[in-house]
Amino acid sequence: MDNLLEFAKGPLFRLTFAIMILGLIRMVGLAIMNGLEAKKLASDTTIAKKYVRKLTFGFILPIRAFRTRPLYAAVSILFHIGLLITPVFLFDHSLLFDRAVNFSLMDISLSKESADMLTMLTIISGILLVIMRAATKTSRFLSRRQDFVWPLLIVVPFISGFICANAAMSPDGYNAAILVHILSAELIFIILPFSKIAHCVLLPFSQWITARSWKFIAKGPEDVVIALNKEGKPL
Amino acid sequence: MDRISKAKSVLWIILGIAGAVGITRFIFGLGVTTNLTDNTPWGFWIGFDVMGGVALAAGGFVIAAINYIFGNERMHPISRAAILTAFLGYIAVAVGLLFDLGLPWNIWHMMVFWNPHSPLFEVGWCVMLYLSILFLEFAPVILEKWPERKLLAKIHAMLEKVKIPIVIVGIMLSTLHQSSLGSLFLAMPFKLHPIWYTPILPVIFFVSAICLGLTMVMVEGLATSYLYKKEEHPYVLNTLRKSAIVMLLIYAALRFGDIFYRGADKLLFTGTASILFWLEISFTLIIPLIIFSTKGINKKVSWMFVGAFSGVFGIVMNRLNVGGIAHVNNIAESATFYLPSFTEITISAGVVSGAVLIFFYFIENFNVWEEKPVDGTLEVKSIPKFSSNKVYLGSTKVTNRIKFSFFFVIAFGVTFASISGSTIENKGIEEVKVTKARGGDTLIIDGNRDGFAVTFKHEFHKSKNIECGSCHHMNKPGDKSTGCYECHSGMYSEGDGFKHDWHSSSAGAGQSCFKCHDQNVSKGKGFIKSIKKAKDLCLECHEDMFVKNSNIDKYETFKTASYADAMHGLCVNCHEETLKTDSTLKRLKPNLANCSNCHKDDYELKVKQMRGKKLMNKSVILP
Numbered sequence: 027m028d029n030l031l032e033f034a035k036g037p038l039f040r041l042t043f044a045i046m047i048l049g050l051i052r053m054v055g056l057a058i059m060n061g062l063e064a065k066k067l068a069s070d071t072t073i074a075k076k077y078v079r080k081l082t083f084g085f086i087l088p089i090r091a092f093r094t095r096p097l098y099a100a101v102s103i104l105f106h107i108g109l110l111i112t113p114v115f116l117f118d119h120s121l122l123f124d125r126a127v128n129f130s131l132m133d134i135s136l137s138k139e140s141a142d143m144l145t146m147l148t149i150i151s152g153i154l155l156v157i158m159r160a161a162t163k164t165s166r167f168l169s170r171r172q173d174f175v176w177p178l179l180i181v182v183p184f185i186s187g188f189i190c191a192n193a194a195m196s197p198d199g200y201n202a203a204i205l206v207h208i209l210s211a212e213l214i215f216i217i218l219p220f221s222k223i224a225h226c227v228l229l230p231f232s233q234w235i236t237a238r239s240w241k242f243i244a245k246g247p248e249d250v251v252i253a254l255n256k257e258g259k260p261l
Numbered sequence: 262m263d264r265i266s267k268a269k270s271v272l273w274i275i276l277g278i279a280g281a282v283g284i285t286r287f288i289f290g291l292g293v294t295t296n297l298t299d300n301t302p303w304g305f306w307i308g309f310d311v312m313g314g315v316a317l318a319a320g321g322f323v324i325a326a327i328n329y330i331f332g333n334e335r336m337h338p339i340s341r342a343a344i345l346t347a348f349l350g351y352i353a354v355a356v357g358l359l360f361d362l363g364l365p366w367n368i369w370h371m372m373v374f375w376n377p378h379s380p381l382f383e384v385g386w387c388v389m390l391y392l393s394i395l396f397l398e399f400a401p402v403i404l405e406k407w408p409e410r411k412l413l414a415k416i417h418a419m420l421e422k423v424k425i426p427i428v429i430v431g432i433m434l435s436t437l438h439q440s441s442l443g444s445l446f447l448a449m450p451f452k453l454h455p456i457w458y459t460p461i462l463p464v465i466f467f468v469s470a471i472c473l474g475l476t477m478v479m480v481e482g483l484a485t486s487y488l489y490k491k492e493e494h495p496y497v498l499n500t501l502r503k504s505a506i507v508m509l510l511i512y513a514a515l516r517f518g519d520i521f522y523r524g525a526d527k528l529l530f531t532g533t534a535s536i537l538f539w540l541e542i543s544f545t546l547i548i549p550l551i552i553f554s555t556k557g558i559n560k561k562v563s564w565m566f567v568g569a570f571s572g573v574f575g576i577v578m579n580r581l582n583v584g585g586i587a588h589v590n591n592i593a594e595s596a597t598f599y600l601p602s603f604t605e606i607t608i609s610a611g612v613v614s615g616a617v618l619i620f621f622y623f624i625e626n627f628n629v630w631e632e633k634p635v636d637g638t639l640e641v642k643s644i645p646k647f648s649s650n651k652v653y654l655g656s657t658k659v660t661n662r663i664k665f666s667f668f669f670v671i672a673f674g675v676t677f678a679s680i681s682g683s684t685i686e687n688k689g690i691e692e693v694k695v696t697k698a699r700g701g702d703t704l705i706i707d708g709n710r711d712g713f714a715v716t717f718k719h720e721f722h723k724s725k726n727i728e729c730g731s732c733h734h735m736n737k738p739g740d741k742s743t744g745c746y747e748c749h750s751g752m753y754s755e756g757d758g759f760k761h762d763w764h765s766s767s768a769g770a771g772q773s774c775f776k777c778h779d780q781n782v783s784k785g786k787g788f789i790k791s792i793k794k795a796k797d798l799c800l801e802c803h804e805d806m807f808v809k810n811s812n813i814d815k816y817e818t819f820k821t822a823s824y825a826d827a828m829h830g831l832c833v834n835c836h837e838e839t840l841k842t843d844s845t846l847k848r849l850k851p852n853l854a855n856c857s858n859c860h861k862d863d864y865e866l867k868v869k870q871m872r873g874k875k876l877m878n879k880s881v882i883l884p
Binding site: 037038040041042044045048049052055056059060063219 | 281658659662663666667669670671673674675677678679
């Protein structure tokens with residue numbers, strides 16, 4: 027157990043954290059490069075910039091969603107607030123960061139009470155999100171399997187972290203809980219840049235590219251013909 | 262995956278590994294990440310990246326000379342690729358050098374602070390100038406991509422006009438620094454092994470650079486032809502092969518003639534050095550000469566590649582040998598044999614991979630391969646065409662980008678995870694402990710262990726009516742007049758004067774956290790600070806800790822200064838006043854910047870003589 031814990035805290039953490047950071051940077055880089063290059067291929071290069079801007083930044087603050095499904099939008103916003111603020115501003119995490127790299131947000135970290143509150147909020151809203159997704163026919167139809175898995179997976183480190191911080195238990199129990207906490211968080215780290223969760227950095231870009239791409243003329247078939255060396259020949 | 266995508270994937274993976282390793286080198290420094298020692302301060306990075314890199318890039322000036330000076334226009338199709346190889350090779354040299362320099366941000370010093378007596382100064386300037394020349398030589402290839410831009414077209418036309426002068430300057434500069442890299446080692450006649458050390462080292466370096474230039478152009482041409490499925494020009498390949506044979510024979514004659522003339526031939530079959538020598542010679546001369554001159558196999562592309570690659574390998578090995586491996590103190594049995602560490606090899610590989618990837622980029626985006634017919638009859642059939650809009654060789658730019666960046670990220674992450682910070686730190690500089698001294702009259706403080714000490718006479722200071730508390734400013738619990746070394750235990754590193762973990766552990770003092778820390782504060786740096794000032798807090802248990810009339814009244818942290826810092830802080834305060842009146846010292850060096858002003862070899866007590874003798878408790882040598 028101790029060896030596993032050491033491994034999870036050391037090499038495995040470095041691996042997953044490095045892949046998460048670099049992977050997210052990669053995603054942003056690819057999005058920008060592909061977005062810029064896409065314009066080269068377009069025949070109509072005029073873009074309604076104002077419309078694109080509205081669409082891009084409108085999705086960052088999902089106010090429009092309140093009109094159609096206010097309850098779902100509210101729960102979703104609460105979930106995101108808890109999800110982002112709690113791990114970053116948690117005092118215990120700041121302490122670990124401070125020891126490792128001598129820099130942290132320790133002075134503006136959350137108090138114990140507010141951290142507990144936010145954790146509970148995240149757990150409840152995460153579970154609610156899954157239930158609401160399953161309850162409505164339309165969203166159930168639109169969802170893939172992973173859409174149900176990710177919120178539940180994200181909730182796991184919150185639950186185990188909450189147990190570690192509050193429950194009084196034997197050292198072995200504590201170690202088991204903290205191991206679950208670390209490993210599940212690392213699992214999230216490593217799948218983050220390769221899955222849907224990458225929307226945390228990709229959101230503005232995906233909107234931007236989508237908005238631009240409407241202007242393009244499809245050139246796919248021509249490319250296939252060129253790739254097959256059958257230019258001018260009947261298929 | 263096609264050939265080029267496979268090659269690029271491997272290069273991106275190497276680049277990822279090198280990226281993670283490179284960060285480690287800059288965080289932890291040279292000492293712990295490389296196998297370099299004081300014995301072998303120049304290792305793989307100098308031998309391969311700098312000396313090998315400069316020689317590997319010699320193809321640029323060799324082909325430019327054949328093309329423009331000797332007027333062999335038929336070699337034209339490879340000239341652009343050769344110049345690009347040279348340009349990227351020199352950039353790789355500069356980047357590799359940044360990893361090897363202890364203070365890489367001072368690399369510009371060479372330009373401002375001149376040292377005309379140093380061969381390295383000459384090499385540095387030459388490489389810098391030649392890099393600029395190579396840029397000018399290659400610039401037309403970039404500029405001609407946008408003929409519709411007027412300014413670029415003008416610059417292009419101007420560069421075409423001065424092409425020949427530029428080429429001549431380039432060849433001159435190459436001649437200078439290729440040989441100067443050899444001159445560098447003329448300065449160490451007793452360090453370099455006699456098989457390699459010779460007064461004609463500059464000539465040998467220059468000739469071998471030409472050999473390497475020719476073989477490297479062959480390797481580069483054959484490799485890119487294979488990867489891009491392009492036909493190699495038979496005439497060009499044949500000319501290169503013939504020139505390589507001539508140059509290798511000249512090199513062999515020079516090398517062996519010199520060895521026999523100096524009488525070093527007795528050493529050719531004895532010891533480790535001879536093994537190194539014969540390995541080098543068989544790669545450089547024997548294998549390529551056999552392959553290049555045997556009929557039948559010297560027309561086969563695969564055999565040609567083997568021969569050329571062996572030549573490249575052999576001459577790079579020569580640079581490594583001269584650069585550090587064949588130094589007498591390295592191959593002597595008493596010293597530890599230097600072999601490059603994982604860090605050194607990966608960073609060099611990473612630099613090369615980066616250069617190769619940029620080479621591919623230029624090939625795909627600029628007109629590096631010209632489509633001129635080689636001669637009247639032979640025309641090259643398939644030069645691949647690259648166009649940003651078209652699908653090339655099965656994979657698009659977009660998929661390539663996704664694939665290669667994925668490989669890079671994964672390689673970086675895995676390497677970053679497998680480098681353990683703690684093992685690197687444990688390899689760090691050994692802590693210099695201060696020797697425990699107590700009860701002596703005179704302390705002889707020889708912090709650097711070099712025989713130059715400063716003496717401190719206890720009785721003399723007492724007789725000047727200096728308060729004990731001035732120096733013995735704090736006592737350990739239950740102690741009186743605690744010595745300096747007890748808390749300032751490291752000569753150059755911080756000590757721990759409080760032992761936090763001992764106080765909180767149940768096996769130690771068993772104190773509750775909240776005895777010192779605020780129970781109500783659970784966040785921020787507020788919790789780390791204690792509730793009371795350290796002085797009041799410690800006094801609750803340790804009554805005699807704080808000495809009367811102590812000259813130190815601030816107890817802010819439980820970390821203690823290093824012994825050297827503590828002594829300087831304590832002594833300089835008082836002696837500064839004396840120094841102001843000391844006319845001799847004041848005249849010589851009014852400030853205290855020079856260590857030897859105080860740390861002069863004491864005329865009464867020679868440290869070296871006193872070491873190892875029992876001194877009947879009169880004086881204590883510290884450390």
